[in-house]
Each structure stands twice: as structure tokens, then as C-alpha cells.
Amino acid sequence: MTARQMRTRYLTIVAQDPGLKLNGKILTERVAVPAECLDRGPLGNRVHVVDYDASTQTLYSPADLEASGAYEDAYLKPSSITILGDPGFHAQNVYAIAMRTLARFESALGRRVGWGFDSHQLKIAPHAFADPNAFYSRADQGLMFGYFPGHSGMVFSCLSHDVVAHETTHALLDGLRVGYMDPSSADQAAFHEAFADLVALLSVFSLKSVVKRVLSRDSGSNLVPASAISKAALKQSVLLGLAEEMGDELGAYRSSQDALRRSVELNPSRGLLNQSEFSEAHRRGEVLVAAVMNAFISVLSHRISQLGTVTGNMLDLNRVAEEAADVADYLLTMVIRAIDYTPPMHINFNDYLSALLTADYEIRPDDSRFHFRNIIRETFTAYGIDPIPTKSAEPGIWDHLESDVTYRGVHFSSMQHDPEEVFRFIWENRQSLNLFEQAGTRITSVRPCSRLSPEGFQLKETVAECVQTLSISVGELKRFKIDVDFPLSAHDEVTLQGGSTLIFDDYGKLKYAIGTRLHNWEKQSERLRLMVDAGCFDRETTALGRISALHTERFMDTHSHRREGWK
Amino acid sequence: MSSPQPTRVNIRTYQVGFGDCFVLSFFYDDRPRMRTRRILIDFGTTGLAKSGPRSLRIVAESIAQHCEGRLDAIIVTHRHMDHISGFRGRSGEIIASLKPKLVLQPWTEDPRAAVDASRPTRRLKRRQSFTTMLDDMHDVAAASLKELGTQSKRFSKDVRQQLGFLGQDNIKNRAAVEWLMKLPCKHRYLAYGYGSGLERLVPGLNVHVLGPPTVDQTDEILTQRSRDADEFWHFQAMASKRVVRHSIRLFPKASVRRNMPPEARWFIPRLDSIRGEQLLQIVRNLDNAMNNTSLIMLFETGNQKLLFPGDAQLENWSYALKEAPESNRNLKLLGDVTVYKVGHHGSLNATPKTLWGKFQRRNQETTEDRLVTLLSTASGKHGNTDRGTEVPRNKLVIALKKDSEFHSTEDISHGQSYEDIEVEVDHA
Numbered sequence: 002m003t004a005r006q007m008r009t010r011y012l013t014i015v016a017q018d019p020g021l022k023l024n025g026k027i028l029t030e031r032v033a034v035p036a037e038c039l040d041r042g043p044l045g046n047r048v049h050v051v052d053y054d055a056s057t058q059t060l061y062s063p064a065d066l067e068a069s070g071a072y073e074d075a076y077l078k079p080s081s082i083t084i085l086g087d088p089g090f091h092a093q094n095v096y097a098i099a100m101r102t103l104a105r106f107e108s109a110l111g112r113r114v115g116w117g118f119d120s121h122q123l124k125i126a127p128h129a130f131a132d133p134n135a136f137y138s139r140a141d142q143g144l145m146f147g148y149f150p151g152h153s154g155m156v157f158s159c160l161s162h163d164v165v166a167h168e169t170t171h172a173l174l175d176g177l178r179v180g181y182m183d184p185s186s187a188d189q190a191a192f193h194e195a196f197a198d199l200v201a202l203l204s205v206f207s208l209k210s211v212v213k214r215v216l217s218r219d220s221g222s223n224l225v226p227a228s229a230i231s232k233a234a235l236k237q238s239v240l241l242g243l244a245e246e247m248g249d250e251l252g253a254y255r256s257s258q259d260a261l262r263r264s265v266e267l268n269p270s271r272g273l274l275n276q277s278e279f280s281e282a283h284r285r286g287e288v289l290v291a292a293v294m295n296a297f298i299s300v301l302s303h304r305i306s307q308l309g310t311v312t313g314n315m316l317d318l319n320r321v322a323e324e325a326a327d328v329a330d331y332l333l334t335m336v337i338r339a340i341d342y343t344p345p346m347h348i349n350f351n352d353y354l355s356a357l358l359t360a361d362y363e364i365r366p367d368d369s370r371f372h373f374r375n376i377i378r379e380t381f382t383a384y385g386i387d388p389i390p391t392k393s394a395e396p397g398i399w400d401h402l403e404s405d406v407t408y409r410g411v412h413f414s415s416m417q418h419d420p421e422e423v424f425r426f427i428w429e430n431r432q433s434l435n436l437f438e439q440a441g442t443r444i445t446s447v448r449p450c451s452r453l454s455p456e457g458f459q460l461k462e463t464v465a466e467c468v469q470t471l472s473i474s475v476g477e478l479k480r481f482k483i484d485v486d487f488p489l490s491a492h493d494e495v496t497l498q499g500g501s502t503l504i505f506d507d508y509g510k511l512k513y514a515i516g517t518r519l520h521n522w523e524k525q526s527e528r529l530r531l532m533v534d535a536g537c538f539d540r541e542t543t544a545l546g547r548i549s550a551l552h553t554e555r556f557m558d559t560h561s562h563r564r565e566g567w568k
Numbered sequence: 569m570s571s572p573q574p575t576r577v578n579i580r581t582y583q584v585g586f587g588d589c590f591v592l593s594f595f596y597d598d599r600p601r602m603r604t605r606r607i608l609i610d611f612g613t614t615g616l617a618k619s620g621p622r623s624l625r626i627v628a629e630s631i632a633q634h635c636e637g638r639l640d641a642i643i644v645t646h647r648h649m650d651h652i653s654g655f656r657g658r659s660g661e662i663i664a665s666l667k668p669k670l671v672l673q674p675w676t677e678d679p680r681a682a683v684d685a686s687r688p689t690r691r692l693k694r695r696q697s698f699t700t701m702l703d704d705m706h707d708v709a710a711a712s713l714k715e716l717g718t719q720s721k722r723f724s725k726d727v728r729q730q731l732g733f734l735g736q737d738n739i740k741n742r743a744a745v746e747w748l749m750k751l752p753c754k755h756r757y758l759a760y761g762y763g764s765g766l767e768r769l770v771p772g773l774n775v776h777v778l779g780p781p782t783v784d785q786t787d788e789i790l791t792q793r794s795r796d797a798d799e800f801w802h803f804q805a806m807a808s809k810r811v812v813r814h815s816i817r818l819f820p821k822a823s824v825r826r827n828m829p830p831e832a833r834w835f836i837p838r839l840d841s842i843r844g845e846q847l848l849q850i851v852r853n854l855d856n857a858m859n860n861t862s863l864i865m866l867f868e869t870g871n872q873k874l875l876f877p878g879d880a881q882l883e884n885w886s887y888a889l890k891e892a893p894e895s896n897r898n899l900k901l902l903g904d905v906t907v908y909k910v911g912h913h914g915s916l917n918a919t920p921k922t923l924w925g926k927f928q929r930r931n932q933e934t935t936e937d938r939l940v941t942l943l944s945t946a947s948g949k950h951g952n953t954d955r956g957t958e959v960p961r962n963k964l965v966i967a968l969k970k971d972s973e974f975h976s977t978e979d980i981s982h983g984q985s986y987e988d989i990e991v992e993v994d995h996a
Contacts, residue, residue, distance in 0.1 A: 055843035062823040
């Protein structure tokens with residue numbers, strides 16, 4: 002096969018972060034990324050690495066990843082000195098992790114996935130500034146990674162797999178659900194963070210050789226004691242902590258001192274989300290992460306218990322690592338695919354649970370192999386997250402659309418890609434679909450997908466987003482019985498939104514309409530009240546700084562007390 | 569004979585532009601042989617008003633004259649430049665010549681907490697870590713100013729202005745800090761609920777210290793994130809120092825490009841602009857944290873309650889108003905305030921709405937017992953009107969004007985250096 006025909010290439014990355022060492026060496030891994038003809042930067046079809054340091058105004062020469070030959074790995078078996086001291090390796094690291102994360106989304110969703118801004122190429126600055134922070138900015142179409150001197154040398158956030166995967170996921174989720182960056186409820190802000198954490202965590206776990214080496218501590222043995230993979234031991238695993246090195250340097254958020262966030266250890270309680278501590282976005286997001294990751298551990302433990310021992314209390318390391326990678330991979334697909342079954346805006350954790358269950362149910366109605374859906378329902382319920390009540394045979398699955406819709410005048414093939422055609426369909430059915438006719442209505446996306454089930458079956462669906470927007474003055478809100486104490490004048494405008502995600506089956510029939518009605522005034526009031534409390538109408542709050550500020554607020558606890566100010 | 573009680577209190581507000589400087593004078597008219605007691609509260613500026621005194625030396629001379637050569641106590645609410653810059657140089661010498669007997673500062677200024685490592689008590693350790701954090705913050709401010717100085721063209725005018733102002737106010741005013749430390753008199757470092765010691769110097773005065781809370785006091789109410797704040801500033805400081813020292817690059821041996829390649833020309837200026845916004849965000853957080861070390865003092869004598877909260881912001885107030893075991897008593901006490909020195913020059917976050925709502929003497933009518941409010945400020949220096957962060961905050965000023973007898977240094981006539989407010993004390 003010639004280089005040009007290659008579908009994938011392998012590039013070396015830091016497996017988790019430079020803090021994770023085995024036998025004194027930073028753990029690295031070669032990962033598969035889609036092969037493409039790269040320019041210097043690297044500059045590819047979806048990612049452009051620009052190594053500019055704004056703190057020192059230094060523009061490093063763009064890295065040439067093809068220096069060793071087309072599609073070769075320029076950093077095969079890098080030394081610690083290279084890993085920490087070569088900006089070219091840092092460029093490769095961010096490029097490969099971002100592309101791998103993108104590829105993982107595309108394979109789970111069965112289609113190409115765009116970013117949340119008007120460009121095909123995500124810009125990445127691996128050494129953007131001297132600051133213990135990293136963030137995604139839609140307005141700047143990029144990911145910025147900071148660096149800072151730690152206790153034992155420079156800490157580069159661009160070398161942390163978790164941090165890079167986390168920020169890339171923000172950019173991807175923004176492309177899939179642009180409304181999720183808007184201020185809404187505590188759950189919505191938390192969801193962006195939790196989802197990004199979940200993708201980061203499960204991506205590491207799905208690297209079989211990394212799991213194997215961490216479990217064996219690189220001892221060379223092919224056996225692992227059962228005690229090392231008990232539920233409790235798995236919870237303690239370094240693979241389940243996010244951003245080990247940054248966590249070490251920045252101080253732990255909770256009692257465990259070794260990881261930036263170790264959500265999986267959060268004890269389940271149904272009242273957790275009502276506690277004031279869990280009103281802050283990251284902290285709240287941890288509850289969702291805890292629910293998913295505990296489901297992961299339960300399934301994995303069950304699967305490992307079925308393996309049987311090889312000798313004494315020892316298990317086959319290869320089989321254990323395979324199971325871990327399989328379960329993580331399956332769950333990661335489920336977590337990503339669920340996005341297609343979520344409402345276009347105003348998501349809450351309950352919606353996401355129903356989306357998870359429905360996404361899995363559609364592709365694999367029989368849950369008897371992993372019992373994933375049952376376990377997920379159990380762990381979510383333990384953390385106080387119940388599925389949306391529905392009439393479907395299996396609890397929590399979204400209801401199939403039962404209302405009478407007409408397909409008069411619409412064309413099947415156009416309905417799979419043309420927003421105008423889908424709009425014609427929804428307008429014809431505006432009453433059945435419960436749309437608010439006075440609002441502006443738009444089809445913001447139409448995405449045909451072809452998903453593959455574990456059994457090899459193809460599920461073809463078309464996912465469209467229908468968004469309704471109503472801009473009215475604060476004074477007019479009373480007309481709709483919305484009575485909220487705004488820090489705005491009566492003439493200022495507020496925007497109310499509602500809408501649905503429409504899922505069409507492979508015959509073009511509408512299966513699901515998942516969303517929130519714009520004219521549910523009670524819900525709109527509740528949401529607006531929460532937004533006022535969270536300072537969303539304060540003039541200094543801008544979408545531009547929101548994620549960056551969130552990451553800083555995590556340390557500073559500056560989100561509180563807003564009601565007391567003179568906004 | 570009953571113990572002496574002040575019969576009236578004079579509050580002199582000096583025109584220092586963007587800063588604070590007040591002198592409280594307690595008169596004992598029914599005791600002709602008793603001298604007037606005087607307390608100076610803060611003495612600093614980040615920029616004098618064009619219409620007022622031309623230097624802090626002139627203000628110091630005026631204070632000396634007003635105090636008839638004798639000052640009983642100095643209260644330094646916190647270490648921001650606009651509250652302490654007068655305590656050094658010639659103006660400092662004049663104040664020192666008034667031989668104050670007592671200097672009151674927040675507990676965060678206690679030099680023992682900063683240097684005494686021989687007492688490894690938990691409390692002292694926690695305090696040390698806090699004072700180290702303050703030092704880190706000063707370093708971050710200094711570094712931000714330096715970065716602004718060397719690379720200012722990259723930042724927008726608005727960012728440059730705010731960064732310059734906040735950076736300047738937050739750098740360590742070493743000369744003033746050391747001057748205060750060395751002033752030969754008794755020093756007390758106060759926290760919520762501590763005794764001030766002023767009662768012995770000013771007969772008939774009862775002082776309530778309502779802030780700042782200590783780390784121990786807030787320990788129970790703080791989340792883990794807040795406890796990580798000192799670590800955060802430590803890493804910020806280290807990162808900032810690196811930038812300052814770094815004419816050297818992160819990777820000195822790596823090749824760099826002098827010219828911007830066309831494909832990166834859109835992104836690089838945006839990164840520069842992000843850096844400016846980010847520095848501003850850091851310095852704003854830092855400014856708030858420093859303001860929250862402010863002393864909150866309530867002076868009570870007879871029917872008068874004078875509230876001087878320095879620059880305390882919501883987080884500092886939160887302990888006295890909500891979390892302290894005596895919060896109900898505090899709210900009751902504050903309900904009866906007669907004179908309120910508006911917190912933090914009238915910023916949006918320094919007059920908690922809960923507090924404002926509790927002031928019973930707020931009144932739209934011009935009655936005798938109407939709440940008196942004093943604002944020392946200068947518009948256009950701090951914050952941004954478009955963002956609703958201007959100081960003084962317009963909405964607050966409207967409320968102050970409507971519901972109180974409002975006095976602002978911005979209304980002091982041209983050429984005047986102060987305004988006097990006098991209140992009668994009724995001990996019935």
C-alpha cells in the first residue's frame with residue numbers, strides 16, 4: 002500500500018500526562034489518527050496548530066510532522082527531554098489527540114462532525130500563555146493551552162491527554178449543540194464540563210495497551226491479581242483521575258490529593274444536586290461524571306468476574322485490558338451518540354439520561370449482554386437523576402411520536418440534507434409538533450447518519466434541529482405571565498428559546514421529537530430566574546470569556562453572591 | 569459622676585480623588601477639660617482630584633491642623649494604594665508627628681503571621697499561607713503591569729486603562745506598609761469579633777469589628793475551591809514572574825519565526841487580545857480578594873452608629889451578615905446605622921443589597937434622623953459603564969441620592985480640600 006492510500010497513521014502521544022510514569026519513564030502511546038497530507042504547523046483539514054506564546058510574544062516555527070517521511074511518526078519512542086522540551090512534540094501531541102477525539106465522534110455518530118464556528122479548521126495554541134488555564138473559545142475558533150512553572154518543572158497543559166481531549170470535546174459539542182454554550186440552567190453549564198470530562202476519561206481507558214501497562218505497572222507479567230481490579234481498586238486507578246499532573250500541582254479539589262478531579266469517588270446521594278456546593282458548574286458536572294463512571298465500573302467488574310482466574314487469585318492481564326477497553330469503548334460510543342437524542346437547548350441531566358438510554362436502545366434493543374441500560378438507570382437514580390417519565394416499554398426511553406403528522410409535498414431524499422425541505426415539513430405540521438407560531442422558527446441543522454451496531458447492523462437516521470426564538474422586551478414578559486426581577490430596564494430585550502431535535506428513520510418517518518416548547522411559560526420563568534441568579538444578564542458576562550472564566554472561578558469561588566450586587 | 573460620653577461627632581471627608589481619607593472627631597462638650605479624641609481612617613489615593621489639594625502633604629498638613637497636633641488612633645482598612653499611599657514620605661512624617669497611640673489593621677497585615685515560622689500552630693500556618701498569598705498577589709500585579717508596559721500595543725485601550733489602574737492599586741506599597749509597621753505605637757490586628765482597643769482611647773465609644781473574618785472563622789463555610797485559592801495565586805505568581813523574567817523564551821533552543829505567516833495572521837492578534845482580557849480577569853480577581861481583607865468597623869456612641877467598611881465586598885460582608893453565629897444580632901445592629909461610608913468608592917459589589925435593605929433610616933423625606941451616606945470617589949477611573957461595572961456604580965448612586973442625605977467628594981467645591989459632617993449624640 003502506498004503512503005497516499007493509507008487510511009490511518011500512528012502518532013506518539015503522552016498517554017495521560019507527564020506525571021504518569023512507569024519505571025521512571027513518561028508513559029506514551031501510539032494512537033491511530035486519520036491519515037492526511039499535512040502542512041507544517043501541523044496544518045491539516047480539521048486542525049491547525051499555531052505555536053504562538055502571547056506572554057512572551059514568541060512564534061515558534063511550525064512543526065513538520067512529515068520530516069521523517071510521509072505518514073511516519075516523527076517522535077517514535079521520545080525521551081523525557083524530547084517530551085518536555087521539544088515544541089514540535091507538543092504540536093504533534095495536541096494535533097493527534099484532537100484528531101483522535103474528532104475521529105471518535107465521527108465514528109460514534111456515523112457522519113462527519115463540524116466545529117461550532119464558521120471554519121473547518123480548529124486552531125490550537127499549545128503554549129498560548131503563562132497561566133494555569135486551558136480553554137476553548139468559539140469566537141477565536143481555537144483551543145488555548147497555558148503553561149506554568151510547577152514545583153518540579155514546567156507544567157504544560159498541552160501535554161495532558163485529559164486536558165486536550167476535554168477542550169477538544171468542548172469544541173465538538175459546541176458544533177453539535179450550539180445552544181449548550183448559552184446561559185440556561187445550572188445543569189446546562191455543568192453538562193458541557195461533565196461531557197468533556199467523560200470523553201476525556203473514557204478515551205484513555207479505551208487505550209488497551211495503556212490500561213495493561215498501568216495495571217501491571219510495566220512489570221512484564223501477564224497476570225494481574227484480582228484485588229488490583231476490584232471495584233474499589235478501579236475507583237482509585239490513575240486512569241480515572243483527570244489531569245494527574247495539573248491536579249498535583251494545583252492542589253486537589255477534594256480529599257484525594259492526586260487528581261484534578263476524581264468524580265468517580267463522589268458518594269451517591271439523591272439530594273446531592275440540591276446542595277449549594279453543587280450549584281457551581283464543575284462541581285455539579287462531577288455528579289453526572291460520577292453516575293456514568295460508576296456505571297462503567299459496575300459493568301467492568303461484572304465482566305471481569307466472569308473471566309475466571311488463571312492460577313490462584315490471578316487473572317489474565319490481556320483479557321482484563323481487553324474487557325476494560327471494550328467496555329470503555331462501548332460506553333464512550335453511547336455517551337457521544339446520546340447527543341443526537343438530546344434537545345437542541347436547555348438540556349438537563351434527566352434529558353441526557355433519557356438520551357443515553359434511547360441512543361442505546363435504538364442500536365441494540367436487547368440489553369442482556371452488558372446490562373448497561375439497567376446499570377445506568379440504577380447509578381443515575383442513586384445520584385438523584387431520574388429519567389424523563391415516558392410511556393415506552395422500557396423506562397426512560399423517549400416516547401415515539403404518536404401525533405398525526407403529514408408528509409404531503411415533502412421529498413424523502415431532500416429531507417435527509419435540506420433544511421428548507423425539513424422546514425416545509427415542520428411548518429405543515431406546526432400544530433402537531435406544538436410549535437409557537439408567533440416565534441421565529443429555523444432548522445439549524447440536518448444531519449444524515451449511518452450508525453453501526455455491535456452486531457454489525459446499520460441504523461440509518463436523519464437528525465434535524467428545529468429552533469424557535471422569541472425576542473421580546475422585559476416589559477412585554479408580563480403578557481406571558483413571566484414575572485422575573487431582571488437587572489434590566491423594561492425596554493431591554495430578552496430572548497426566549499425553545500425547540501426540538503427531530504429524528505427521522507431510514508424511511509424518512511419522524512420517530513422522535515425531543516425538546517422543550519417555547520411557550521411553556523412556567524418553565525421559561527423558572528429558567529429566567531435561574532439565569533438572573535447566575536448573573537447571566539450582567540453586562541460584563543460575555544460568551545467569549547465564559548469557559549475561560551469558569552475555569553478560573555473553580556479556584557476562586559467567585560460565582561457566588563451575585564444577587565447582592567448593584568447590577 | 570458618670571463616665572464621659574461624646575456629645576457630638578465630626579466626620580471630615582478629605583478630597584483625595586480616588587481614595588479614602590476620613591477623620592472622626594469625638595467631642596465632649598459637657599466636659600470642658602476633656603480634649604477631643606481623633607481617629608484617622610485611611611489615607612491614600614491613586615490619583616488626586618484636579619479640584620482638590622495638589623499633594624498628600626497638603627492633606628497631611630490639614631489633618632495635623634484639624635487634629636490640633638494630636639491623633640489618638642489610625643485605622644488602615646487594607647493595603648490598597650488608594651488607602652495607604654499617604655503613610656510614607658513627607659505626608660507620613662507629618663502623620664507620625666501627631667503621635668498616634670494605636671494603629672488598627674486587618675489580621676492579614678500581622679507581621680508575625682508572615683515571618684514567624686517558629687510557632688507551627690495550625691492557625692499560624694494557615695495565616696502564613698494567607699499572607700504569602702497576598703505577597704503572591706502583589707507579584708502578579710507587578711508582573712501584569714510590567715507585561716502591560718512592554719507589550720501594551722497589543723491590548724485594547726479599555727484593557728490597557730483598567731489593567732494599569734488595577735495593577736497600580738494592587739502592587740505592594742512597600743514603603744507605606746513598612747512605615748505603618750514601624751510606627752512607634754501599639755498595633756492591633758483585627759478580625760471579625762475582635763476587640764479594637766479604641767474604647768480605652770475614646771471614652772463612651774463602643775466599636776464592633778464586623779470583618780474581615782479569619783481563615784479559621786470562614787473555614788467551616790468555605791468550599792474546597794476557595795481553600796485552593798492560595799495555591800492558585802501561588803501558581804499565578806510563579807507564572808507571572810516567568811513572563812517578567814522571560815525575555816528568554818520557553819524553548820530557548822527552538823527556532824522561531826520573526827514574521828507572521830499568512831495562515832496565522834487572523835489568529836495571532838486574537839491570542840494577544842485574549843492575553844489582555846485574561847490579565848485583566850486575573851487582576852480583577854486579585855483586586856477583589858485584596859478588598860476582602862478590609863476592616864469593617866461600626867462605631868457606636870449613644871444613638872449614633874457610624875459604619876466604615878473600607879473596600880469590603882460581598883464575600884467579606886457575607887460572614888457578618890449570613891454565616892457568623894451572631895448574624896441576626898449583626899443585622900439588628902446594622903439596621904440602626906446613622907452614617908454609612910459607602911464601601912469601595914461606590915462599586916457595584918461593596919454595598920450588599922441585604923445590608924442596604926436593612927438600613928431603617930433610609931428615607932425619601934428630609935427628616936432629622938435620615939441616613940447620612942458619605943462617598944469618596946472619582947468617576948471615570950475604575951470599571952466600565954458599558955459593562956455596568958463603573959465606579960461609582962450609577963444605580964447605587966441613584967439609590968443613595970434618593971434614600972439618604974448623600975455626600976460625595978465629587979460635590980466638594982473647587983479649591984476646597986474637605987467636607988465636614990457633624991452629628992449630635994443623644995445618650996438618653
